[in-house]
Amino acid sequence: MVGKGDLGLGDMDRRGGEWLRGGGPRSEIVISSRVRLARNLAGFPFLACANEDQKSEIVDRVKLPLAQLPLASSPYYVDVDDAAETLGSFLVERHLISRELQHGRGARGVAFGSDEAVSVMVNEEDHIRIQSIKTSLGLEEAWRTAVEIDRALESELDFAASATFGYLTACPTNVGTGLRASVMLHLPAMVQMKQIEKLFNAAHRTGLTVRGFYGEGTMASGDLYQISNQVTLAVTEEEILAGLEAILPTILDYERKCRDELLTARRVISVEDRCHRALALLRAARVLSSDEAMANLSAVRLGIVTGIVTGLDVEQVNELFVLTQPAHIQKMRGETIDPPARDAVRAAFVRENLGR
Amino acid sequence: MVGKGDLGLGDMDRRGGEWLRGGGPRSEIVISSRVRLARNLAGFPFLACANEDQKSEIVDRVKLPLAQLPLASSPYYVDVDDAAETLGSFLVERHLISRELQHGRGARGVAFGSDEAVSVMVNEEDHIRIQSIKTSLGLEEAWRTAVEIDRALESELDFAASATFGYLTACPTNVGTGLRASVMLHLPAMVQMKQIEKLFNAAHRTGLTVRGFYGEGTMASGDLYQISNQVTLAVTEEEILAGLEAILPTILDYERKCRDELLTARRVISVEDRCHRALALLRAARVLSSDEAMANLSAVRLGIVTGIVTGLDVEQVNELFVLTQPAHIQKMRGETIDPPARDAVRAAFVRENLGR
Numbered sequence: 001m002v003g004k005g006d007l008g009l010g011d012m013d014r015r016g017g018e019w020l021r022g023g024g025p026r027s028e029i030v031i032s033s034r035v036r037l038a039r040n041l042a043g044f045p046f047l048a049c050a051n052e053d054q055k056s057e058i059v060d061r062v063k064l065p066l067a068q069l070p071l072a073s074s075p076y077y078v079d080v081d082d083a084a085e086t087l088g089s090f091l092v093e094r095h096l097i098s099r100e101l102q103h104g105r106g107a108r109g110v111a112f113g114s115d116e117a118v119s120v121m122v123n124e125e126d127h128i129r130i131q132s133i134k135t136s137l138g139l140e141e142a143w144r145t146a147v148e149i150d151r152a153l154e155s156e157l158d159f160a161a162s163a164t165f166g167y168l169t170a171c172p173t174n175v176g177t178g179l180r181a182s183v184m185l186h187l188p189a190m191v192q193m194k195q196i197e198k199l200f201n202a203a204h205r206t207g208l209t210v211r212g213f214y215g216e217g218t219m220a221s222g223d224l225y226q227i228s229n230q231v232t233l234a235v236t237e238e239e240i241l242a243g244l245e246a247i248l249p250t251i252l253d254y255e256r257k258c259r260d261e262l263l264t265a266r267r268v269i270s271v272e273d274r275c276h277r278a279l280a281l282l283r284a285a286r287v288l289s290s291d292e293a294m295a296n297l298s299a300v301r302l303g304i305v306t307g308i309v310t311g312l313d314v315e316q317v318n319e320l321f322v323l324t325q326p327a328h329i330q331k332m333r334g335e336t337i338d339p340p341a342r343d344a345v346r347a348a349f350v351r352e353n354l355g356r
Numbered sequence: 357m358v359g360k361g362d363l364g365l366g367d368m369d370r371r372g373g374e375w376l377r378g379g380g381p382r383s384e385i386v387i388s389s390r391v392r393l394a395r396n397l398a399g400f401p402f403l404a405c406a407n408e409d410q411k412s413e414i415v416d417r418v419k420l421p422l423a424q425l426p427l428a429s430s431p432y433y434v435d436v437d438d439a440a441e442t443l444g445s446f447l448v449e450r451h452l453i454s455r456e457l458q459h460g461r462g463a464r465g466v467a468f469g470s471d472e473a474v475s476v477m478v479n480e481e482d483h484i485r486i487q488s489i490k491t492s493l494g495l496e497e498a499w500r501t502a503v504e505i506d507r508a509l510e511s512e513l514d515f516a517a518s519a520t521f522g523y524l525t526a527c528p529t530n531v532g533t534g535l536r537a538s539v540m541l542h543l544p545a546m547v548q549m550k551q552i553e554k555l556f557n558a559a560h561r562t563g564l565t566v567r568g569f570y571g572e573g574t575m576a577s578g579d580l581y582q583i584s585n586q587v588t589l590a591v592t593e594e595e596i597l598a599g600l601e602a603i604l605p606t607i608l609d610y611e612r613k614c615r616d617e618l619l620t621a622r623r624v625i626s627v628e629d630r631c632h633r634a635l636a637l638l639r640a641a642r643v644l645s646s647d648e649a650m651a652n653l654s655a656v657r658l659g660i661v662t663g664i665v666t667g668l669d670v671e672q673v674n675e676l677f678v679l680t681q682p683a684h685i686q687k688m689r690g691e692t693i694d695p696p697a698r699d700a701v702r703a704a705f706v707r708e709n710l711g712r
Contacts, residue, residue: 284636
């Protein structure tokens with residue numbers, strides 16, 4: 001395992017994780033499926049009560065089991081407490097760690113494989129958080145992978161659990177299975193048809209949470225919405241996955257209907273206009289903010305999946321959603337640069353990527 | 357002479373008049389130079405007091421002399437009172453007639469050559485208004501042409517004049533020489549640098565008037581400004597032209613300084629950004645309003661003259677300022693169409709024109 005500070009992450013800043021590949025089931029709408037398991041080591045206090053020594057001891061305890069995980073050919077471990085600000089943001093932008101882990105205190109880190117299909121955060125809200133992401137619709141598969149990782153770790157580590165409640169976690173909402181499942185959806189048509197409120201209503205009725213691409217407060221960025229389960233206590237893993245999977249067809253149908261509506265004779269020209277302008281802008285801009293990149297990438301993605309835009313594939317756009325984020329742009333340049341300079345580098349990078 | 361109703365104007369909707377050619381002196385800033393002479397027939401009342409029969413008689417009286425003018429190989433005469441609404445607007449958009457002539461009452465019309473270098477309006481505010489336009493900076497030349505036309509008409513017609521005041525005109529501001537001189541300037545850098553107020557101040561101090569590309573109320577459309585003299589009484593033709601020519605170098609220098617400032621290292625990237633985005637938008641849009649076309653054509657024109665945009669010439673852009681106007685778009689289609697349909701036809705026309 002490699003990776004203190006800013007070293008050893010290879011060309012990650014130039015390519016997205018496997019979960020951005022697209023091409024799987026429902027990939028015209030579903031970007032990715034993610035399962036997360038929360039675990040804590042028996043014999044250690046929850047992190048809110050742990051001192052620095054205990055945090056370090058936890059990291060020391062899990063590093064070897066993490067190094068032995070079947071993550072991928074070249075597994076990485078990053079000591080987040082030791083990492084430069086930009087590297088922390090870079091890992092957040094790739095969805096490998098949470099903002100909470102980035103801005104936490106004390107010994108903490110993340111292990112992940114080179115394909116980024118699995119990451120394991122150490123000392124985030126819980127001692128261990130296993131995350132498995134698959135491209136497009138693949139919750140079952142993501143869950144099976146997370147379970148494999150969980151079992152591999154459990155064979156080496158003693159997890160805190162109660163016969164009554166199941167796995168014990170720092171936050172009561174995670175107690176029990178410790179499982180959180182989510183899907184990342186691209187819903188540009190629902191947004192354009194001003195129907196996105198329906199998503200929130202449907203989620204609310206069924207106990208699901210809606211967030212933006214980068215968690216709360218990033219809503220509507222790229223028309224990307226992350227839907228996840230909220231309750232884990234007193235339900236089984238199967239029930240959690242089933243709950244999310246049960247509502248998905250309704251949302252996907254709704255987005256499809258909105259797309260069909262956008263493609264009707266009356267509306268199609270303004271959708272074509274929007275998609276072609278977005279691509280032209282991305283190919284022409286010399287200065288490009290992250291928000292503008294996201295908004296226009298979203299329109300291009302809609303153009304690709306509806307056949308309006310040809311010669312590009314969804315994977316390029318999915319990757320650019322991540323690769324155009326601020327820390328990625330700075331990592332590409334190998335230095336911390338201010339927003340105006342970033343906007344110029346971002347524009348050049350996008351032109352190069354989407355050039356004919 | 358041809359041209360009642362909508363007939364006989366050939367492919368005028370697909371090309372601009374000679375005055376849009378560009379390439380002459382100061383053509384990086386000066387679009388065109390125009391001289392107008394106001395004349396009235398002796399023995400007829402001014403139009404405000406003329407009845408319908410008198411108006412018709414005036415038209416009848418001038419039509420033959422107009423037909424004999426050395427306008428160009430194929431001279432046109434359009435009976436504006438008899439013309440379809442779209443044709444009237446079309447002639448306004450080409451600067452061949454004024455809105456006042458279009459929306460006037462009674463017998464009235466316009467004669468012009470196929471190169472559109474000269475037009476003569478009949479029964480606008482005065483019985484006769486001779487207009488001569490040259491591309492780029494050429495006030496003297498425009499004046500000489502207007503004088504030739506004036507002399508040719510005066511050899512056949514008796515113009516109302518007073519020994520004291522000179523030529524008599526309907527409006528006192530035109531009495532004397534009946535001359536009005538103007539230049540059309542492209543001032544995108546002064547606009548971007550928020551210095552355009554200086555133009556108004558300079559014009560005001562020197563008794564000049566500033567208007568937009570299509571007269572008052574079209575200010576800032578395409579960053580095109582028309583500067584003209586206001587006083588004709590008690591000054592000679594030479595003094596009027598000299599007055600306008602005297603202030604021009606100051607304005608041109610100011611626009612040049614603003615362009616230089618935009619091209620400094622600190623600003624050039626945002627100018628490049630604006631120019632490239634504008635061209636990309638024009639080449640990509642499927643729906644394009646007239647205002648949006650003008651604004652983006654202006655940025656592209658700045659891009660061409662500063663060397664940021666290559667592969668296009670100023671003439672194409674100058675022409676599109678006119679050819680993308682609403683009546684032109686409708687004439688291309690050969691029918692009256694509503695604004696959304698126009699925006700689609702305009703977008704297709706611009707794409708075709710600016711396509712690589």
